[in-house]
Every structure is written in structure tokens, then in C-alpha cells.
Amino acid sequence: MGRHVTVSGVHLEIEEKGQGRPILFLHPGEGLQAGRAWFDRLADNHRVIAPHHPGFGGSVLPDWMGTVDDLAYLYLDLAAELKLDNAVLAGACFGGWVAAEMAVRNTNRFAGLLLTAPFGIKVGGVLDRDIIDMHAISRAEFMRRAWADPTKGEIDYTRLADTELAGIARGRETLAVFGWKPYMHNPRLKRWLHRIDIPTHLIWGEQDGIVSTAYGEAWKSDIPNATMETIPNAGHYPHWEQPDGFASRTLAFTARL
Amino acid sequence: MRTWYFSEMAYHPAWDRGLARGSLRVNFPSENLDPVEAGTLLNRYLDEFALCDEVGLDIMVNEHHSTATCMTVSVPMALSIIARETKKARLLSLGNPIANRPDPVRVAEEMAWLDCLSGGRIEMGLVKGAPYEIAPANSNPGRLMRRYWEAHDLIIKALSTTTGPFSWEGEFFQYRAVNIWPRPIQQPTPPIWMTGMSVETGTLAAERGHVVGTLLSGGLAKPMFQAYRKRARELGWEAGPDRMAYAAIIGVGNTREEGLRRADTIADYVRTAPVVFEPFTNPPGYNSVGANVAMLKAGPRAHRMVTDRNGVPIDHRTATVQQFMDTETVFAGTPDDVFNQLKAFNERMGGVGHLLFFGQGGQMNHQDAKANISLFGKEVAPRLLELGMPEQVAAE
Numbered sequence: 319m320g321r322h323v324t325v326s327g328v329h330l331e332i333e334e335k336g337q338g339r340p341i342l343f344l345h346p347g348e349g350l351q352a353g354r355a356w357f358d359r360l361a362d363n364h365r366v367i368a369p370h371h372p373g374f375g376g377s378v379l380p381d382w383m384g385t386v387d388d389l390a391y392l393y394l395d396l397a398a399e400l401k402l403d404n405a406v407l408a409g410a411c412f413g414g415w416v417a418a419e420m421a422v423r424n425t426n427r428f429a430g431l432l433l434t435a436p437f438g439i440k441v442g443g444v445l446d447r448d449i450i451d452m453h454a455i456s457r458a459e460f461m462r463r464a465w466a467d468p469t470k471g472e473i474d475y476t477r478l479a480d481t482e483l484a485g486i487a488r489g490r491e492t493l494a495v496f497g498w499k500p501y502m503h504n505p506r507l508k509r510w511l512h513r514i515d516i517p518t519h520l521i522w523g524e525q526d527g528i529v530s531t532a533y534g535e536a537w538k539s540d541i542p543n544a545t546m547e548t549i550p551n552a553g554h555y556p557h558w559e560q561p562d563g564f565a566s567r568t569l570a571f572t573a574r575l
Numbered sequence: 576m577r578t579w580y581f582s583e584m585a586y587h588p589a590w591d592r593g594l595a596r597g598s599l600r601v602n603f604p605s606e607n608l609d610p611v612e613a614g615t616l617l618n619r620y621l622d623e624f625a626l627c628d629e630v631g632l633d634i635m636v637n638e639h640h641s642t643a644t645c646m647t648v649s650v651p652m653a654l655s656i657i658a659r660e661t662k663k664a665r666l667l668s669l670g671n672p673i674a675n676r677p678d679p680v681r682v683a684e685e686m687a688w689l690d691c692l693s694g695g696r697i698e699m700g701l702v703k704g705a706p707y708e709i710a711p712a713n714s715n716p717g718r719l720m721r722r723y724w725e726a727h728d729l730i731i732k733a734l735s736t737t738t739g740p741f742s743w744e745g746e747f748f749q750y751r752a753v754n755i756w757p758r759p760i761q762q763p764t765p766p767i768w769m770t771g772m773s774v775e776t777g778t779l780a781a782e783r784g785h786v787v788g789t790l791l792s793g794g795l796a797k798p799m800f801q802a803y804r805k806r807a808r809e810l811g812w813e814a815g816p817d818r819m820a821y822a823a824i825i826g827v828g829n830t831r832e833e834g835l836r837r838a839d840t841i842a843d844y845v846r847t848a849p850v851v852f853e854p855f856t857n858p859p860g861y862n863s864v865g866a867n868v869a870m871l872k873a874g875p876r877a878h879r880m881v882t883d884r885n886g887v888p889i890d891h892r893t894a895t896v897q898q899f900m901d902t903e904t905v906f907a908g909t910p911d912d913v914f915n916q917l918k919a920f921n922e923r924m925g926g927v928g929h930l931l932f933f934g935q936g937g938q939m940n941h942q943d944a945k946a947n948i949s950l951f952g953k954e955v956a957p958r959l960l961e962l963g964m965p966e967q968v969a970a971e
Binding site for chain 2: 381384453455476478480483486487490491494495499
């Protein structure tokens with residue numbers, strides 16, 4: 319259980335651990351999952367600040383909130399509230415989209431941007447799907463696409479407590495509220511990526527079957543001076559699937575800021 | 576109890592291929608449909624609707640999308656043909672899936688137009704729509720019911736406003752000049768219906784005085800009707816049977832065997848219709864958090880069942896006619912059998928004023944379909960009209 323703060327009238331649950339340069343970490347559509355090893359590995363060298371998005375975990379989605387713009391402004395307000403300075407803004411999957419929307423608006427409190435297999439931009443033509451329709455495939459296919467080794471991602475929901483299951487169900491609805499249409503992207507975001515004026519690094523799992531490395535290359539080419547590297551034996555959630563490899567690459571990036 | 580005949584105008588020739596693929600909806604490609612055969616079937620189904628007017632039945636039309644189970648893609652389109660082919664039948668749209676419609680004012684216009692065309696015979700269902708309708712409409716399942724209620728309020732305001740234009744700046748819909756022409760004959764609006772399967776829907780419908788309908792499960796219908804009556808009483812009025820509707824398959828014949836055989840043929844619809852690729856059955860937000868918790872706990876292979884009158888779970892995909900009769904999904908037999916079954920059902924439910932008579936699933940040939948409609952219209956429906964509030968409930 320994290321601590322609870324209210325930012326811009328929004329009640330947020332935040333997980334926080336570690337010392338060092340702060341990382342504001344924005345989680346994927348599948349939730350924060352701070353119980354996995356990635357959180358401790360990152361906290362070995364950083365002060366990791368990871369809010370549950372409104373609607374996920376113990377964070378409350380207010381009725382008035384419903385776009386990724388809202389989340390971007392909310393987390394910029396959170397960064398100000400926490401007086402973050404020279405921090406790293408990090409986001410994975412859906413959280414990567416939110417981080418990018420923040421970075422095109424205001425990077426004053428951040429020294430670098432770390433995007434892990436982000437959603438958020440439209441690259442191909444009208445008949446091309448840049449982002450797999452996760453809501454039109456079976457759960458089994460989703461797991462095969464999202465994980466290099468799907469057994470690492472399996473969760474036995476029948477063993478979870480009702481409160482945890484309720485959080486998962488609310489999180490799934492919340493992801494739909496924010497990302498259903500257009501599906502997991504903002505058609506105009508790509509046009510504004512040039513505004514990102516801090517060092518940006520992209521991390522991609524080599525077996526990511528949700529968004530391809532070619533999609534990552536499109537991000538890289540539109541963000542000035544962005545760099546990109548891939549992690550072997552990892553799917554769409556490299557921080558969950560290869561926590562050591564993810565933490566060492568994160569440290570290498572933050573060390574050069 | 577009034578009777579409203581309906582059929583989904585199914586494209587049954589493709590069902591076997593859909594069943595083999597494990598999905599008849601959304602991701603079942605239309606190369607499995609022969610459009611010329613579709614046209615023949617549509618004309619036949621419309622003839623069956625037209626016959627209802629001759630035998631004194633009212634008519635209901637619904638719609639679904641991207642499916643071999645229902646070719647009606649637009650309720651108003653079908654009703655406009657039926658309105659011209661009928662003289663007396665009331666015409667129920669059940670309905671417009673208004674949370675999936677981008678333009679609620681268009682819905683109001685179409686209903687008003689139909690009300691004028693039909694001489695004020697329209698009844699207007701405003702429905703949430705089934706979960707697998709989300710993908711074809713690409714409607715956001717998150718906050719679906721908030722969008723539903725805003726569309727509902729806007730449609731009613733558009734139909735009942737005669738001094739427009741008015742503007743609407745809502746969360747989901749924005750208009751600057753709403754002023755529909757023509758306006759409906761029935762003022763302030765045609766009678767409004769909702770559908771659902773929960774106690775919550777019963778309560779919400781009671782708060783607005785709408786008719787509430789459900790389908791194919793007496794076990795789910797009864798608590799919803801009870802919730803409706805309770806809420807109405809709290810609000811100071813008595814909800815009679817005319818506020819409750821129930822859809823069931825009905826096979827009637829000159830012999831019991833003939834009635835059962837017809838019901839069995841129609842029931843193939845219910846055995847087929849739930850077969851949908853899993854991701855489309857529960858889009859996130861469509862069902863409540865509580866319902867989703869229950870589904871996660873039940874595990875991925877659990878299939879939702881209905882229960883019969885004794886609490887025994889029944890799988891609609893494989894049920895026999897007798898099992899369907901035990902879940903009150905089917906009423907079947909001779910006219911006397913069916914009347915007695917419905918009379919008992921009316922008592923168990925505490926008074927149901929509207930029977931939605933599912934009389935053609937697709938597989939039934941035209942002769943049987945016409946015979947089923949005619950026999951029901953002549954021998955059963957007039958007797959049902961005399962059924963009212965059961966004494967026991969009236970005394971509660």
C-alpha cells in the first residue's frame with residue numbers, strides 16, 4: 319500500500335522507495351504491479367515515485383477526468399507539488415504515452431525522459447494497426463504477444479482478494495475511458511514530439527508483440543537526439559520481464575544526464 | 576398481457592460455419608453470407624411481421640450488428656416498412672442502442688418521423704445494447720451508462736420540445752440548434768421502454784416510469800420486476816403489469832408435439848446467439864466492477880449460466896426444449912398449454928403486461944412461422960389480454 323496525496327483535487331495512491339535522483343514512473347495499462355522485482359531494482363539507485371493512475375489501485379478517477387491530457391496536467395502538478403528537480407520522467411506502455419504528453423508541454427522539472435514501449439502516436443496509414451487491438455484478441459494471445467515468456471506474466475485471479483480484483487476491474491475500465499478511441503493514441507501527438515527538449519531514451523523488448531520496434535524507431539526519429547536500445551528475452555513489459563537488465567539500462571541513462 | 580411479435584431476421588444459413596469458427600458475431604467474415612439469399616430472407620421475415628397485423632398482434636423490432644444472428648441493422652429502417660404494411664399494430668422499437676449512437680438527435684428525428692408515418696403507433700425503446708455491440712460501433716465501454724443517460728435525456732427533450740431550437744452542451748453530446756421536424760403525434764413522447772437484467776435497471780426504470788423489459792430468464796426477470804414495483808411504491812405510485820415486459824420463445828401447434836417442435840426450431844437461435852469470440856463478450860466497463868470481480872474469481876473457462884425454477888444451472892448453448900421451459904425461456908405446446916404456462920408465469924412474476932413473442936429464430940420455414948403467428952394470434956393472445964395483476968401481488 320502506498321501513501322495517499324491529493325493533487326489538483328485528485329486523490330492519488332503513490333508507491334515510493336529508494337534514494338537518489340528521482341524517477342517519476344508512469345505505469346502500463348495493466349497496472350503498476352509494484353510487487354514485482356522491477357520496483358526494488360530501480361529503487362537500488364533512485365528515488366522511485368510511482369503513482370497509480372486515477373482509477374487504478376487506490377487512486378480515484380473523478381467524473382470530470384477522462385483524457386490523457388488530463389493525466390499529463392495532473393502529473394505535471396504532482397511533479398510541482400513534490401518539488402521534483404532534475405528528475406527522470408519515465409513511462410511504460412500507456413504510461414509512456416502520458417509521459418510523452420507531459421514532455422511536449424513542460425520539461426522544467428525533468429533532466430531526462432525514459433520511454434518503454436510507449437503507446438500514443440499514429441505512424442502508419444488508415445489500414446495499418448500500429449498498436450495491437452488488445453481488446454479484440456483472447457487473453458491467451460495477449461499474454462503470448464506481451465511476454466517473451468508468458469508464464470512469467472500469469473496471474474491467478476481466482477486467488478486474489480476481492481479488493482484487488484475490484485482494482486483490476488476498475489483499472490481495465492479506466493484504460494478504456496482514456497484510450498478506447500482513437501485506440502491508445504493521440505493522432506496529433508507525433509506532430510509535437512519535436513518539442514521534447516531533454517535527453518530521451520527508448521527501451522523496447524525484442525519480443526514485444528503489442529507495439530513493434532519499428533514503431534519505436536518512429537518515436538526515435540521524431541524526438542530530437544533520442545536514443546533507443548532493445549532488451550532480449552523481453553516482450554512488451556521489459557521492466558517486469560527483465561528487471562535487472564531494465565534497471566542497469568535505466569542507470570546507464572540516468573548516469574549520463 | 577399484450578403480445579408483441581418479433582424476430583431477429585437471422586441469417587441462419589451461415590450458423591454452422593459460425594459455430595465451427597467459435598463466433599457468429601463481430602469477427603465472423605461476411606463472405607459467409609450470400610447477399611441474394613439475405614434479400615430473400617429479409618422479404619420473407621417482413622411478410623411474417625405483416626401477418627401479425629392481420630391476426631391482432633403488436634410488433635417489436637430490434638437490431639444487432641456484424642452478426643449472422645440478426646440482419647436488422649436499423650430498427651427505424653425496418654419499422655418504416657412495417658408501418659406502411661400494417662394498420663392497427665403498435666410498433667415497438669426495442670430498440671435504439673443509444674449509448675452506441677453518435678447522434679441522439681437523429682434518433683429523436685427518426686422516432687418522430689415514424690410516429691407521424693404510423694399515426695401514433697410507435698413505442699420507443701432506449702437500450703444499452705449487448706456487450707458485443709461495442710466493437711462494431713467502436714463505442715467506448717467506459718462510462719457507457721453515463722453516455723446512455725445523457726443521450727436518453729437529450730432524446731426526450733428533443734421529442735418533447737415544440738418551441739425550439741434549444742442548445743445542448745453536455746459531457747458527451749453538443750448541439751447548438753435542436754429543433755426536430757416533424758414532431759411526434761404522441762406527446763410529450765411516444766411511450767418509453769428500457770431493457771435490462773438487473774435490480775438496478777428495475778429501480779432506474781421505475782424512477783422514470785418507463786416500461787422495463789428483459790428476456791429469456793424468469794430467474795433474472797423477477798427480482799428486476801420486484802425492484803421496479805418497490806421503487807414505484809416508494810415514489811408514491813403503483814406499477815401495474817403494463818410497466819413489465821418479458822421476451823420468450825413461443826412454439827404453438829395444433830398438437831403439443833407440433834408446438835414443441837416449433838419451439839425447438841426457434842430455440843436454435845438461443846443455442847447459437849451466445850457463441851461469440853470471448854474478447855467481445857465483456858468489454859471493460861460494460862459490466863459493473865462487482866460483476867467483473869465475480870467473473871475473475873470464476874476463472875477464464877467459466878460460462879455464465881441461467882438457472883431454472885429449481886435453481887439448477889442451464890447452459891443455453893446446449894439446452895433441450897424442456898430445460899428451456901424450466902428457465903422460462905420457452906413456452907410451448909397447444910394453445911391451451913401455452914396459455915396455462917403464461918398464466919402461471921404471470922402469477923410467478925407478479926404481473927407481466929407485455930409478452931415479447933419470439934416466434935421465428937431463423938431456422939423455421941415460412942409455413943411454420945405463419946402458422947405459429949396465426950395460431951398464437953387467434954387462440955392465445957386474446958385470452959392473454961384478460962390476464963392482469965395476479966391477486967396475490969395486488970394484495971401485497
